[in-house]
Amino acid sequence: DAGVTQSPTHLIKTRGQQVTLRCSPKSGHDTVSWYQQALGQGPQFIFQYYEEEERQRGNFPDRFSGHQFPNYSSELNVNALLLGDSALYLCASSLGPPTDTLNTIYFGEGSWLTVV
């Protein structure tokens, strides 16, 4: 059973550019969340998708947007990249609605984004 998979694993972008990161959740998992982890810090919640809708959003600007597809996979888009957007972006998935806090949340290996 494949776990949470993310692509690409590493990428370098120039300030002002746009980036799309992709995530395939663990098999059968229908809730997908994205987190940003800056170097030396804990992950910060960006947003969460369930039933193809954004259910919760953290304290991130509108430059960060996302989408969930009918097969539960998800994309994270970041526009007008800033140097401060350099981080590890983690995708996480769980089975069932986000309101079920007993569920275990599984993480992918992450996508390392460097903005130069």
Next chain:
Amino acid sequence: GDSVTQMEGPVTLSEEAFLTINCTYTATGYPSLFWYVQYPGEGLQLLLKATKADDKGSNKGFEATYRKETTSFHLEKGSVQVSDSAVYFCALNDYKLSFGAGTTVTVRA
């Protein structure tokens, strides 16, 4: 909002030493609590969890007990190995995960 505070590191230990990483939380309800581990260059792996007061989560020799009265979820291991060197994150689930800042643990042979 809900938050997690965990012991700052780095922590350096010798093999077979006892490890404790303190974690306290602030929450309006009764969230599930987790410890995740991150090895160098990798994503997060779930280490253990507890879903209600007095629950004890355990895995790979690590343990943590959900203490509602002290709002704590301290991580312990009785005898660490070099392979336990990693960053450890305490987290709570209030419909999303809120993480502590992480504690870097280095175990020396």
